[in-house]
Amino acid sequence: MDGNSTRGMVLNIQHYCLHDGPGIRTTVFLKGCSLRCKWCCNPEGLSQKQELAYNVNKCIGEKDCGACLKACPESALYTLDSDGKVRVNWNLCVNCGACVPVCPSKAIYLFGREMTVGQVIDEVECDSPFYRDSGGGISLSGGECLLQPDFSAAILAEAHRRGIHTAIETASNVPWSSMEKVLPHVDTVLHDIKLIDAERHKKWTGADNTRILANLRKAYQTFPEKIFIARTPLIPGVNDSENDIRAVLDFVSDYKQVAKYELVPYHRFGQSKYDYLGKVYDLRDFTSPSQETINRLQAIIEEASLGRGGPGQRFCPKGDWAREADGCMA
Numbered sequence: 001m002d003g004n005s006t007r008g009m010v011l012n013i014q015h016y017c018l019h020d021g022p023g024i025r026t027t028v029f030l031k032g033c034s035l036r037c038k039w040c041c042n043p044e045g046l047s048q049k050q051e052l053a054y055n056v057n058k059c060i061g062e063k064d065c066g067a068c069l070k071a072c073p074e075s076a077l078y079t080l081d082s083d084g085k086v087r088v089n090w091n092l093c094v095n096c097g098a099c100v101p102v103c104p105s106k107a108i109y110l111f112g113r114e115m116t117v118g119q120v121i122d123e124v125e126c127d128s129p130f131y132r133d134s135g136g137g138i139s140l141s142g143g144e145c146l147l148q149p150d151f152s153a154a155i156l157a158e159a160h161r162r163g164i165h166t167a168i169e170t171a172s173n174v175p176w177s178s179m180e181k182v183l184p185h186v187d188t189v190l191h192d193i194k195l196i197d198a199e200r201h202k203k204w205t206g207a208d209n210t211r212i213l214a215n216l217r218k219a220y221q222t223f224p225e226k227i228f229i230a231r232t233p234l235i236p237g238v239n240d241s242e243n244d245i246r247a248v249l250d251f252v253s254d255y256k257q258v259a260k261y262e263l264v265p266y267h268r269f270g271q272s273k274y275d276y277l278g279k280v281y282d283l284r285d286f287t288s289p290s291q292e293t294i295n296r297l298q299a300i301i302e303e304a305s306l307g308r309g310g311p312g313q314r315f316c317p318k319g320d321w322a323r324e325a326d327g328c329m330a
Contacts, residue, residue: 004116004121004158005118006116006117006154007114007115007116008115008117008150008151008152009030009048009049009050009112009113009114009148010029010031010120011029011030011042011044011111011112011142012028012029013027013028013029013123013124014026014027014029015127016127016130017139021136021137021188022136022165022167023130023136023137023165024131024133024136025138025139026124026127026136026138027138027140027141028139028141028145029045029141029142029143030045030142030143030148031044031045031049031050031111031112031142031143032045032047032142032144032147033045033046033142033143033144033147034144034147034207035144035171035173035205035207036206037194037205037233038204038205038282039233039235039238039282039286040270041267041268041269042142042143042270042273043277043279044112044273044276045111045142045143048143048147048148050097050110050113051111051112051277052088052093052099052109052110053108053109053273054108054278055107055276056085058105058107059105060104060105060107061083061085062079062084063084065104066079067099067104068086068099068102069086071098072099073098074092074096076089076092076094077089077099086107088278090278095110117155121162124164125162125164131164131165137165137167138156138165139166139168140152140156140168141168141169144174145168145169145170146170146172146174146182147178149174149178149181149182152168152182153182153184153185156168165187165188166185166186166187166188167186167187167188167190168186168189168190169191170189171212172191172192172211173207173209173212173215174211174215176214176218179215179218186226188226188227188228189219189223189226189228191216191230191231192231192232193216193231193232193248193251193252194239195239195244196209196251197247198210200238213251216251220255220258224257226257227259228257228258228259229258230248230252230260230261230262231263231264232248232261232263232264233264233266234289234293234294234297235266235286236288236289237286240289240293242297245263245297245300245301246300248261249261249300249301263294263298263301265289266289268288271284
C-alpha cells in the first residue's frame, strides 16, 4: 500500500503554532488518548472515534428550524419548553452525524475526520515558507499521536522526505513498539512528565507511570541523537510542590539528550468543550498557579541547569499555555 494512502483519525490541523516545537509549526492533532487526566483541556481528543458536539448558544431553536430533530435516527435530540432549543440525550446519541449537515447555524458538529497521509501533508506543506524562515515544521499532537503509530510514522516519514522538520507531543503511555516505530522519523520529542510518584500519577491521570518512565529511559538511550524536551503541566495542589519538580529534575538530569524542562501552567480554556460533549469537567474549582509559585519553581529549574553548558542546553520553563490565544488548541 502507498504510504500516502495510509489513513488515520485527525482531530484538527492548526496553523501558525508557536509552542509545539521550534519555530512556527503546523500542528496536527490526532484523536485518541490512553490517559484520563482530570485537567485535560482537549476532551474531544480522548476517544479515537468521531464525536458529536453541540453548542446550545448557536441553536436557532425548534420554532425557526428543528431540522436536526427530524434527521436524528435515534431520537436522541429533544427540546426544552423553557427556551425551545434543542438538547442532546447523550445516552441515546451514537455519533452518526446525521444531524450535522442539516444544522444551518453549525450548532451541531463532529470532532474528528478520517484523512490520508497525503491529505495531511498537502495541508501542512502550504505553510512551508514559514518553516524555512523560522526553523519550524510539523508537530503531531493529540490526544496521543502514538496511539496511531502507523499513521504517525507515515506522516513524519513523508514530511522528512519533503525536507520538513518534525516534532511530536506525547505522554508516552503506549507500548514501546509504538515509540520505536515513530521516533526514527522525529527530530524533536516533547514529552510530559506529570508526576514521578506512581500512586499520585494514577489518581490524577487514571494510569500509573511505570510504562511511561520506562519508555522515556529507553527512548533517551535508544535515540541519543534526538532532542527531548520534558514538560510538566503545572496543576495547583497536584504537582506544584518543590519536591515534585525536583523529582522530575532528578529523573532527567542524567540524560544530556533532554535539552529543556518546561513548566506548563494549568488553564481552563478547554472547560466549555466538556459541555459541548455532554461531559463533566472535574476541576471546576481549580485555578491557575500563581506567578509567585511559577517564579519559585522556575528558579529551581534554572539552578539545576547550571553546568549543562551551551545554547539550548538549559532547562527553561515555558510559563504560558494559552495556545488558543495563539491560534492553537491546548
